[in-house]
Amino acid sequence: MNNPVLNVNAMSKDFGGIRALDEVDLKVADREIVALIGPNGAGKTTFFNCITGIYTPTSGDVLIDPSAEGRTVRINGRKPNHVTELGMARTFQNIRLFPSMTALENVMIGTHCRTKASIWGAISRNPATRREEQAVIQRSYDLLELVGLENYVNELASNIPYGKQRRLEIARALATDPFLLLLDEPAAGMNPHETKELERLILKIREKFNISIMLIEHDMKMVMSMSDRIYVLDYGRMIADGTPEEIAANPDVIKAYLGEDHDD
Amino acid sequence: MSETKSMNQQGFLNLFLTAGCDSFPHALRKSFLVAVWFAFLTFPIMVIKVNTIENTVVWHWHKIGYLAVAVFFGSFIWRWLLARKELKKDENREETRIESLLTRVQSHPVLKYLALGVLAAAAAVFPQVFNLYQTNIMISCLLYIVLGLGLNIVVGLAGLLDLGFVAFYAVGAYAYALCNMHWGLNFWFMLPVGAVLGALLGILLGFPVLRLRGDYLAIVTLGFGEIIRLVLENWGEVTMGPSGISSIDRPALFGVKLGVIGSTHYMYYIMIGLVILTIFSVNRLQNSRIGRAWLALREDEIACQAMGIDKMKTKLMAFSLGATWAGMAGVVFAAKTTFINPASFTFWESAIILSIVVIGGMGSIRGVIAGAVILILVPEYLRDFAQFRMLLFGAIMVLVMVFRPQGLISAKRKVYEYKVNTAGAANE
Numbered sequence: 001m002n003n004p005v006l007n008v009n010a011m012s013k014d015f016g017g018i019r020a021l022d023e024v025d026l027k028v029a030d031r032e033i034v035a036l037i038g039p040n041g042a043g044k045t046t047f048f049n050c051i052t053g054i055y056t057p058t059s060g061d062v063l064i065d066p067s068a069e070g071r072t073v074r075i076n077g078r079k080p081n082h083v084t085e086l087g088m089a090r091t092f093q094n095i096r097l098f099p100s101m102t103a104l105e106n107v108m109i110g111t112h113c114r115t116k117a118s119i120w121g122a123i124s125r126n127p128a129t130r131r132e133e134q135a136v137i138q139r140s141y142d143l144l145e146l147v148g149l150e151n152y153v154n155e156l157a158s159n160i161p162y163g164k165q166r167r168l169e170i171a172r173a174l175a176t177d178p179f180l181l182l183l184d185e186p187a188a189g190m191n192p193h194e195t196k197e198l199e200r201l202i203l204k205i206r207e208k209f210n211i212s213i214m215l216i217e218h219d220m221k222m223v224m225s226m227s228d229r230i231y232v233l234d235y236g237r238m239i240a241d242g243t244p245e246e247i248a249a250n251p252d253v254i255k256a257y258l259g260e261d262h263d264d
Numbered sequence: 265m266s267e268t269k270s271m272n273q274q275g276f277l278n279l280f281l282t283a284g285c286d287s288f289p290h291a292l293r294k295s296f297l298v299a300v301w302f303a304f305l306t307f308p309i310m311v312i313k314v315n316t317i318e319n320t321v322v323w324h325w326h327k328i329g330y331l332a333v334a335v336f337f338g339s340f341i342w343r344w345l346l347a348r349k350e351l352k353k354d355e356n357r358e359e360t361r362i363e364s365l366l367t368r369v370q371s372h373p374v375l376k377y378l379a380l381g382v383l384a385a386a387a388a389v390f391p392q393v394f395n396l397y398q399t400n401i402m403i404s405c406l407l408y409i410v411l412g413l414g415l416n417i418v419v420g421l422a423g424l425l426d427l428g429f430v431a432f433y434a435v436g437a438y439a440y441a442l443c444n445m446h447w448g449l450n451f452w453f454m455l456p457v458g459a460v461l462g463a464l465l466g467i468l469l470g471f472p473v474l475r476l477r478g479d480y481l482a483i484v485t486l487g488f489g490e491i492i493r494l495v496l497e498n499w500g501e502v503t504m505g506p507s508g509i510s511s512i513d514r515p516a517l518f519g520v521k522l523g524v525i526g527s528t529h530y531m532y533y534i535m536i537g538l539v540i541l542t543i544f545s546v547n548r549l550q551n552s553r554i555g556r557a558w559l560a561l562r563e564d565e566i567a568c569q570a571m572g573i574d575k576m577k578t579k580l581m582a583f584s585l586g587a588t589w590a591g592m593a594g595v596v597f598a599a600k601t602t603f604i605n606p607a608s609f610t611f612w613e614s615a616i617i618l619s620i621v622v623i624g625g626m627g628s629i630r631g632v633i634a635g636a637v638i639l640i641l642v643p644e645y646l647r648d649f650a651q652f653r654m655l656l657f658g659a660i661m662v663l664v665m666v667f668r669p670q671g672l673i674s675a676k677r678k679v680y681e682y683k684v685n686t687a688g689a690a691n692e
Contacts, residue, residue: 054566081572109557112556114572
């Protein structure tokens with residue numbers, strides 16, 4: 001097996017006296033779909049925030065290896081924009097689009113760290129800048145088409161229906177050209193039909209871009225049917241990991257979700 | 265046809281009479297109460313006139329009658345306007361008539377160049393047609409357009425509330441005044457130097473306030489603006505203190521010194537050039553990679569960083585580019601007035617420039633120009649009304665904020681050209 005693209009080693013995060021994450025280990029292999037599940041407040045989003053640089057982990061290592069060839073980089077404490085530049089892009093649980101920009105512009109923002117037009121380039125509009133700009137526009141449009149938003153290209157992000165906003169966020173994250181896509185509850189608030197479509201989209205993205213995907217999700221049907229491996233987080237500790245079948249049969253996981261029986 | 269028209273008229277009358285109330289009697293009662301309340305509030309200043317020399321009091325009872333009647337009818341209009349605004353809320357995204365006219369003119373190539381040509385011709389003949397006083401007012405209006413467009417980068421595009429913008433303006437002005445006094449450096453050399461100094465100072469101020477946002481940023485920048493003014497006032501050996509610097513050179517045309525009229529006209533054309541340069545640059549910047557990054561920063565800082573935008577670099581760029589225009593405007597200001605002192609760079613100036621941006625429409629070039637024209641020209645032409653001038657000025661600001669909180673001309677996003685892949689579109 002190749003080197004994992006993301007390797008989290010005994011990572012902890014304290015907020016004052018509260019240990020939100022306790023020595024968490026997690027690995028994502030190349031082209032793998034990994035799901036992170038757990039009850040509300042288990043620390044899943046904190047985990048995402050720690051590996052994407054929004055929080056700095058209190059201890060432990062976050063190692064990435066974009067090409068899966070053994071050249072690892074430690075990214076603890078790097079700034080979020082630097083992490084994105086290195087190739088980890090995310091979406092947010094509570095959608096964070098840029099509401100007064102159009103769908104196309106939202107995706108174009110994603111290409112920011114891969115382009116380099118300067119102030120002078122912007123004012124003089126020299127051929128290099130024009131070429132780059134045109135390439136950015138075309139690529140952004142293609143991504144919108146991929147996620148099925150070709151009818152909303154020039155619509156303001158705030159005017160797009162909720163389910164499509166989630167897709168727009170995915171397109172924006174893809175525009176940063178990631179090796180690992182982190183999706184924070186992509187199916188939240190979607191009906192079963194939309195969830196099914198989203199599942200197809202995520203699988204298509206993996207095929208098309210050859211990237212790894214990690215997602216936090218509460219929709220068990222979706223998680224069970226599409227993930228290669230599942231990690232379960234409870235009270236900041238990783239209580240189980242394995243294939244969907246193993247997780248479904250794991251007594252610890254069932255206990256975490258359904259609660260302990262105190263009657264006996 | 266005529267039936268629907270009369271129906272519309274009836275609907276309009278109905279709305280006008282009962283806007284914001286349950287029924288017409290309710291509306292009458294409300295207006296009556298408002299009139300009584302206004303009469304009571306204005307009683308001391310409208311009715312009582314005390315003559316301190318003869319120790320008599322004159323009562324102007326008729327005045328309160330006029331006022332009550334005016335307020336009574338005015339309150340109907342006011343409620344109707346508010347109700348109309350509520351009705352139109354759903355179509356808020358729609359453009360107003362002026363905006364759609366501007367868009368139509370802009371998207372039509374012939375009309376666009378025709379409009380630009382008319383505008384250019386009007387700008388070119390303005391000083392020839394109007395007198396020196398008018399030309400001077402126009403120069404200061406153009407100056408505020410440049411300042412407004414500069415601040416628009418910081419406030420309108422990047423969303424960083426800067427209340428100390430006048431500091432950069434002061435630095436540009438003092439740089440030219442001092443260099444001219446000591447070493448006789450000329451205007452054309454100092455114009456780019458002022459721009460660079462503004463940009464450097466913008467970065468210098470930007471560094472400590474990088475972590476701040478919103479109100480906190482506003483307070484710190486306000487303090488910074490005051491610091492610069494206090495330094496100018498108190499560092500007498502260098503800045504000449506409150507007495508200021510006088511007899512600064514006006515710009516010379518190919519080494520020829522012009523008279524008062526000639527140099528005013530010359531100044532006017534320089535300002536026209538500077539405004540065109542500013543509009544050109546800001547327009548290109550706001551639709552570029554950097555401009556989009558500024559917008560993203562304004563909309564959502566966390567998402568912006570998560571999408572790979574360097575927050576620090578982007579903020580510093582906004583501060584320094586905004587300050588660049590202020591630095592240049594400062595040099596022009598010093599050359600125009602030939603005398604500067606710290607009193608020209610008070611907080612009031614920052615507030616005016618900020619009002620131009622907010623009232624005109626944040627992030628909109630056309631809006632900022634409209635804002636500068638209204639806020640600078642209107643008080644000038646209202647000089648005849650002397651004591652009511654600032655009252656009207658305030659009333660305009662309040663009205664704009666109530667009825668068009670997004671500004672007079674709101675920003676419009678650019679529509680990009682792209683190729684549709686027919687093969688890829690059929691994948692759903």
